Structure formats: C-alpha cells, structure tokens
Amino acid sequence: xxxxxxxxxxxxxxxxxxxTKALENICFDVSEGQFLSLIGPSGCGKTTLLSIIxxxxxxxxGKVLLEGKEMAKEKLQIGYMLQQDYLFPWKxxxxxxxxxxxxQKNRDPSLKEKAEQLLEEMGIGQTKNSYPNHxxxxxxxxxxxxxxxxxxxxLLLLDEPFSALDYQTKLKLENLVASTLKTYKKTSILVTHDxxxxxxxxxxxxxxxxxxxxxxxxxxxxxxxxxxxxxxxRHHTTFPSFFKKVWKEMxxxxxxxx
Amino acid sequence: xxxxxxxxxxxxxxxxxxxxxxxxxxxxLFLFVIFFSSWEMFSRLKWIDPLVxxxxxxxxxxxxxxxxxxxxxxxxxxTLLETVAxxxxxxxAGILLAGILWWFPRVAKIVDPYLVILxxxxxxxxxxxxxxxxxxxxxxxxxxxxxxxxxxxxxxVYSAFREVDENYIKVLRTFGANRFQIFKEAIFPASFPxxxxxxxxxxxxxxxxxxxxxxxxxxxxxxxxxxxxxQVFDFTLVLSSLLLxxxxxALMYQAVEKLEKKLIHNR
Numbered sequence: 001x002x003x004x005x006x007x008x009x010x011x012x013x014x015x016x017x018x019x020t021k022a023l024e025n026i027c028f029d030v031s032e033g034q035f036l037s038l039i040g041p042s043g044c045g046k047t048t049l050l051s052i053i054x055x056x057x058x059x060x061x062g063k064v065l066l067e068g069k070e071m072a073k074e075k076l077q078i079g080y081m082l083q084q085d086y087l088f089p090w091k092x093x094x095x096x097x098x099x100x101x102x103x104q105k106n107r108d109p110s111l112k113e114k115a116e117q118l119l120e121e122m123g124i125g126q127t128k129n130s131y132p133n134h135x136x137x138x139x140x141x142x143x144x145x146x147x148x149x150x151x152x153x154x155l156l157l158l159d160e161p162f163s164a165l166d167y168q169t170k171l172k173l174e175n176l177v178a179s180t181l182k183t184y185k186k187t188s189i190l191v192t193h194d195x196x197x198x199x200x201x202x203x204x205x206x207x208x209x210x211x212x213x214x215x216x217x218x219x220x221x222x223x224x225x226x227x228x229x230x231x232x233x234r235h236h237t238t239f240p241s242f243f244k245k246v247w248k249e250m251x252x253x254x255x256x257x258x
Numbered sequence: 259x260x261x262x263x264x265x266x267x268x269x270x271x272x273x274x275x276x277x278x279x280x281x282x283x284x285x286x287l288f289l290f291v292i293f294f295s296s297w298e299m300f301s302r303l304k305w306i307d308p309l310v311x312x313x314x315x316x317x318x319x320x321x322x323x324x325x326x327x328x329x330x331x332x333x334x335x336x337t338l339l340e341t342v343a344x345x346x347x348x349x350x351a352g353i354l355l356a357g358i359l360w361w362f363p364r365v366a367k368i369v370d371p372y373l374v375i376l377x378x379x380x381x382x383x384x385x386x387x388x389x390x391x392x393x394x395x396x397x398x399x400x401x402x403x404x405x406x407x408x409x410x411x412x413x414x415v416y417s418a419f420r421e422v423d424e425n426y427i428k429v430l431r432t433f434g435a436n437r438f439q440i441f442k443e444a445i446f447p448a449s450f451p452x453x454x455x456x457x458x459x460x461x462x463x464x465x466x467x468x469x470x471x472x473x474x475x476x477x478x479x480x481x482x483x484x485x486x487x488x489q490v491f492d493f494t495l496v497l498s499s500l501l502l503x504x505x506x507x508a509l510m511y512q513a514v515e516k517l518e519k520k521l522i523h524n525r
Contacts, residue, residue, distance in 0.1 A: 056431055080432035086425045090447045090522075103433040103443070151433065 003032040003187055004053075004155060009062035011048055011213075021212035022048050026062070028206060028215065030187060035178075037190045037198035037205045039246075041254060045213030046191040050157050053189065054080050066155060079153030081161040085144035087132040093119070093143055094128045100151040111150065118146040122176060138169035145177060149184065156181065156188040162197065174201060174230040195246050199239065200230035205246065209253050217249055312494040317501065320494050333499075337468060337479040338506060340396060344403015345464040345510070349457060351404065352411025359412070360419040360445065361437070377413055381406040382470045389474055399471035399479070406467035407460040414459075418452030419445050454518045461510045465503065 011023040022045040030036050038046050051057045053064050055078070063070060066077060087096045097115045101108070119125045122142040124135075132140055141161060148156065161177070162170040178201055181188055192198050198205050203226045209216040222242055225233045233239060294314045300306045301313035308316075324330035359366040384405055392398040426444040435443065472481025480499045487495030 051428075054432060056428060078432060080428070082425055082428065084425070086423070086429050088426065088444070088447070090450075099429070099443070100433040103430060103435045103439055 002029040003034075003067060004030040005065045006030075006049075006053065007063050007065065009049065009052055009059045009064070011045065011052065011057070012060045023052075023059070024212040024214050026208075026213070026215060028218070030189065030204075032187055033185050034204065035181065035188045035190070035202040037192060037202040038208060039192055039195060039198050039205060039250070040208030040213070040216070041210050041250070042193060044208040044210035046193075046208060047159055049208075049213065050080075050159050050189065050191050053155075054078050054157050077154040079148035079151060079156045081144055081148050081156070081158045083160045084164050085132070085137075085140040087140055087143055087147075089132050092129055092131055093124075093135070096132065096143055097128075097146045097150055099147055104151070115146065115150055118149055119143070121180070122146060136169075137165055138173060141165060141169075141173060142176065145173075145180065149180065152184075154187065156186050158188060158190040160192050161190075163192070163194070170197075171231055171234075177201075178230050195243060195250065196234065197230075199225065199242060199246065200233045202226075207246070207249055207253070216253055219246055219249075309491075310493050312497050316494045317498045321498050324498075330502075333479050333483055334502060334506070336396075337472065337481065337503075340399045340471070340479065341403060341464050341468045341506075341510070343400045344468055345407065345460055347400065348404040348407035348464060349411055349460050352408045352456070353415050353453065355408070355412040356415035356419055357441070357446075359416045360441070366416065373409065373413055376409045381409070382467070385470060385474050389471075394475045394477065399468055399475060402471035403464040403467035407463040410463070411456050411460060414456045415449060415453055418449040422448040450521050454514070454521065457514045457517070458511065461507065461514055465507050469503070 006026055006028050009023055009026040010021070013020050013022055026049060028036075038049065040046055048057065052059045055064070087093075088099070091099070094112075094115060095102075097119065098111060101111050116125065116128065119128055119142075122145065124139050124142050127135060127139065127143075132143070135143065141164075144161070158177070162173055165173065174197065180186075190198065190201060199221055203221055205219040205221065207216045207219070208214065219242075222238050225236055225238060225242070228236060297311070298314045301308045301311060321330070359369070382402070385402060388401050388405065389398045392401055422445050426448065427440055430440050430444055468479075469481035469484070472479040473485045476482050476485055480503055483499040484496050487493060487499065
C-alpha cells in the first residue's frame with residue numbers, strides 16, 4: 001500500500017461570470033520517507049494542490065488517501081509550513097511551539113521537554129521565553145519548523161518555506177530541515193519555484209504546467225544527490241547537468257504557454 | 259579607552275533625550291499658563307463678555323463653593339458612573355455583536371445595510387424615544403451612552419476580525435482547530451489594536467451620549483448643570499462643568515492608554 005496517494009484531483013474556481021480550472025486530473029503516489037517537490041511556473045496551482053492534500057480545501061473532484069484513508073479525516077497527521085513563519089506575536093516562542101498540542105488539548109507534560117529539545121537542536125534554545133518580534137527571520141522560521149514537528153506529523157507539507165529568507169539563511173535552513181526530516185524519518189512534499197532547491201532537497205520532482213495545472217513530467221533525482229545534504233548536493237558534479245535537464249523542460253513549458 | 263568613549267556618547271545621548279522631554283513639558287505648561295491668564299485678563303478688561311465667557315477666577319470660586327457645600331460630588335459621581343457604564347456596556351456589547359457577525363457570515367451579509375443605516379443615523383435623535391421608553395433616570399442616560407457607541411464598535415471590530423491574516427487561520431486549521439479555537443487564538447487577540455482604537459473613540463462618544471441624555475432628563479449630573487446654568491444664564495456654572503468634563507474625559511482616555519500598553523506590549 002502506498003503511503004500517500006493523490007487521486008484524480010481537479011479544482012475549479014468560480015467567479016461572477018466565468019470559472020477557471022486551477023488543477024486538472026492530478027495523480028501521484030508518495031511512499032513513506034520520500035521527499036517530493038512540486039515545481040512549476042507561478043499560477044500553476046502548486047499551493048492549491050498542497051492545501052488540498054492538507055485537507056484545508058475540498059477539491060472539486062478526486063481524493064487524497066493517507067495510508068488508504070481519506071485525508072479529510074486524517075487532518076491531525078499532517079504538518080504544514082508556510083512561506084512566512086506566521087508565529088503568533090502575542091505568544092512566547094515556547095507557546096508558539098506548543099500551539100498544536102494546545103489546540104489538540106494534549107496536555108502531556110513531556111511535550112514541554114520535547115519542545116525545549118527541538119529548539120535546542122535547532123540552535124535557538126535560549127529564545128524560548130522571548131516573543132517572536134525579537135527574533136530574526138531565520139530564527140523565526142526555525143521556530144515555525146519546531147511548531148510543525150512537535151505534533152509528530154506523518155506527513156510534512158512545505159509551502160515555499162525558504163522563499164522569504166536571505167540566501168545564506170536559506171542554505172542553512174535547507175540543511176536543517178533536511179537533516180531534521182531524515183532523523184525523524186518524515187515523508188514530505190515541498191512546493192517551490194526554485195529548481196535548485198527542489199533538486200538539492202528532494203528525491204522526486206514533479207513539474208506542473210499551468211492553465212490548468214497538470215502534471216507535465218516527473219523526475220527522479222540522481223541517487224547520489226538524494227543521499228547528500230542539500231548544501232553538498234548543490235556542489236556535486238552531477239548537480240549542474242541534472243539542473244539543466246529540469247531547466248530545459250521548464251523552458252519548453254513556458255515557451256509553449258507563451 | 260574606546261569603551262569609555264562609547265559610554266560617554268551614550269550618556270550624552272540620554273541627556274539629549276531628557277532635554278528634549280523637558281523642553282516639551284515646559285512649552286505645555288507655558289501654553290496652559292498663557293491660556294488661563296489671558297482668559298482672566300481679557301475677561302477683566304472686558305475684551306470678551308464676562309457674562310458669557312466668565313473667567314478662571316470666577317470659575318474656581320464657584321468650584322470652591324460647590325466643593326464646600328458638597329453638591330458637586332453628587333453631580334460628578336452621577337455623570338461619571340453613567341459614562342463609565344455606557345462606555346463599558348456599549349463597547350463590550352459591540353464586540354460581542356461583532357463576534358456574532360463573524361461567527362455567522364450569512365447573518366453579517368443580511369444585516370449589513372441595516373448596520374450602515376444605523377451607523378449613519380444621528381443616535382442622539384433617539385433620545386426622546388429612549389427617555390419615554392425607559393423613564394427619565396439613570397437607565398435612559400446610560401442607554402444613550404450605549405446607543406451612541408455600540409453600532410460603530412460593531413462595525414469597526416467586525417471589520418478588524420475579518421482582516422486578520424488568513425494564514426494564521428491556516429496554521430490553526432492544520433492543527434485541527436475548531437471555529438471557537440480559531441476565534442480565541444487568532445481572531446480575537448489579533449484584533450486588539452483595532453479594539454483599543456475603538457475604546458479611544460468610545461470614550462469621547464459615551465460622554466456625548468451621557469451629556470445629551472442629561473440635557474434631556476435634567477435632574478442630576480454635569481450635563482444637567484450645564485443646561486441649568488444655560489437656563490438661568492449662569493455661564494460660570496456652564497464653564498466649570500465643562501472643565502470638569504474635560505478633566506474626567508482626559509483621565510478616562512489615560513486609563514484606556516494604560517490598558518493599551520498592557521494588551522499590546524509585544525508588537
């Protein structure tokens with residue numbers, strides 16, 4: 001049985017006198033522990049697809065199965081990281097990290113220790129009693145990762161979590177996220193517009209075309225890159241040639257659309 | 259050596275700030291003194307009609323008399339109580355209504371035109387009806403204070419609720435939050451700044467409602483003193499009541515600012 005299967009997802013948006021098809025017949029499977037990236041031109045419905053997988057939007061047609069069960073009922077099993085950290089400014093870092101358990105009314109006292117440990121692993125243990133506006137963008141996104149990890153989700157959905165950061169912070173965080181996910185053996189889906197990031201982080205890349213969003217092609221990242229940290233992968237000799245391959249496909253897509 | 263220099267610069271910077279603050283305070287005091295002394299002077303020289311504009315010395319004399327015979331306290335107490343009650347009830351009920359509108363979006367859509375009309379209507383015009391319905395007493399005056407602030411509070415706070423960034427809601431929903439949790443954890447605390455600004459507006463509005471209410475009921479309170487002073491052509495009484503209102507309105511505003519500092523210290 002596949003871990004996550006996305007089956008014939010279609011999504012339509014209605015406006016006053018017309019409708020647009022955002023997604024058409026999207027099908028793919030993700031196996032346990034896999035890291036999948038969704039890339040494509042802006043407006044191809046990447047974020048919509050992620051929201052559907054998360055069960056936040058009900059698709060017009062199709063369904064998402066997590067371990068054979070419908071996603072809508074499995075909501076608590078996913079973790080979602082957004083483009084910006086969206087930490088709650090009126091809560092301390094600790095309260096922010098423990099937001100998930102707080103919402104789920106899980107008052108297990110060991111969670112606090114776990115949260116402290118997570119923050120410690122990410123190198124921001126000393127900030128636990130501060131408020132988010134005292135932290136830099138990179139630190140805040142780390143807190144956001146800790147907040148996502150604390151509920152121990154089976155599936156992680158990352159919606160361009162590095163796009164608002166400066167380059168150096170982004171590279172550091174990619175490594176951190178990749179190693180955290182590997183340690184906890186998480187299955188993840190990353191949405192990004194950055195081909196390099198997709199190659200550096202994932203095992204499989206799905207390229208979507210726009211109007212309507214459809215799967216254009218699927219790439220398997222070379223095995224040697226899969227096993228490296230994102231930073232190492234970016235500097236490996238096979239990286240540029242694989243990058244070119246994906247780039248070309250994306251170019252094709254855009255020239256066809258244009 | 260260089261650390262010493264840095265320290266020194268810091269001290270100089272602090273002194274500069276202090277100096278600036280002192281200068282502002284001096285000017286504020288100066289304007290205060292100028293205003294009251296020229297008022298007094300113009301009144302004595304009859305450049306302004308002392309019968310209408312009175313003078314600070316007459317006002318303070320009247321105030322002393324009223325303090326001595328104790329009658330002023332009753333009036334202050336009555337008005338203050340009515341205003342604070344009108345303010346609290348109007349604001350809290352407005353926020354509650356906004357919460358209801360947020361909870362039931364369809365209700366919000368349905369009542370939208372009615373809210374617009376109610377908001378545009380001059381609420382003090384309802385005064386006579388309220389007084390007949392609730393009787394000439396505290397209740398109708400408090401009701402005036404409530405009526406005047408409740409609609410605008412509902413509208414402003416409701417729009418603040420709706421403008422909360424969708425992504426905070428998204429974060430909560432990924433954790434499986436229900437509608438009440440979304441309200442409690444994101445919508446409500448995120449709207450504190452807008453709520454505080456409606457508090458500030460409502461301080462002024464509830465004074466308007468209460469004073470107009472007292473004009474109409476004419477039994478007790480600072481509003482009653484104003485209307486009474488007007489009827490017997492005692493403008494010293496009118497102006498001293500007005501000054502008292504200004505002082506207490508300013509104090510109430512200060513209290514709201516204290517609350518603001520407490521509620522939104524981390525943003």
